[in-house]
Amino acid sequence: MLKIWGRRSAFNVQKVMWLVGELGLEHEHTTLGGDAGGLDDPAFRRMNPHGKVPVIDDNGTVIWESHAILRYLAAVYGDASLWPNDPAERSWADRWMDWTQSSLQPTFLTGIFWGYFRTPEAQRDWPAIRKNQELSNQYFKRLDEALEGRDYLGGARLGLADIPAGTHLYRYFGMDLERPPLPRVEAWYERLQERPAYQEHVKIPFQDLKGKTSF
Numbered sequence: 001m002l003k004i005w006g007r008r009s010a011f012n013v014q015k016v017m018w019l020v021g022e023l024g025l026e027h028e029h030t031t032l033g034g035d036a037g038g039l040d041d042p043a044f045r046r047m048n049p050h051g052k053v054p055v056i057d058d059n060g061t062v063i064w065e066s067h068a069i070l071r072y073l074a075a076v077y078g079d080a081s082l083w084p085n086d087p088a089e090r091s092w093a094d095r096w097m098d099w100t101q102s103s104l105q106p107t108f109l110t111g112i113f114w115g116y117f118r119t120p121e122a123q124r125d126w127p128a129i130r131k132n133q134e135l136s137n138q139y140f141k142r143l144d145e146a147l148e149g150r151d152y153l154g155g156a157r158l159g160l161a162d163i164p165a166g167t168h169l170y171r172y173f174g175m176d177l178e179r180p181p182l183p184r185v186e187a188w189y190e191r192l193q194e195r196p197a198y199q200e201h202v203k204i205p206f207q208d209l210k211g212k213t214s215f
Helices: 011-023 042-047 066-077 087-117 126-146 162-166 169-174 183-193 196-201
Strands: 002-005 027-030 055-058 061-064
Touching (some): 002 011, 011 066, 011 087, 011 162, 011 196, 042 055, 066 162, 087 126, 087 169, 162 183, 183 196
Antiparallel strands (some): 002 055, 055 061
């Protein structure tokens, strides 16, 4: 059986759990990190020397790093509509996944969600927060442009490209932030919220994380 380690409120874990839910995979989940601790346990460090979640063990195949896990699960358990077989078509999902990890996530999740929401008020770096907010809004505008004429980033159906970027939306729209008009992103978010796996694994209240700086 597929085994997964990580706390359900952890952003990178949510990406993996969302895909696991979409694929309907039987799995065993172990809470790790945050208040649960365990990231420095020798047994866990043998699976991931970096001491971070998520980590999966699929019948002896151990994988860490959320996007590596997403690609593995899509390749083993998904179909061509999720992650196309054609390398050129597949690269579309890969581009959005890599862009999300290298641009959107550091700016919004690290710069704003961690820098603002998860940092105690007295410790907040407001110039950095404002800079990241402006940049993240530009990135969400870019997503809005990419969704013109599309229900999802890859077209008419949910694909692997949607998961890393789409996981941001619950926090982006759930925080008290100034946001530019994003009609296509808002419509995309509405579609995602209708999916049972998104409701179960991404729409997890995060208010208990406010002011908490531990993983």
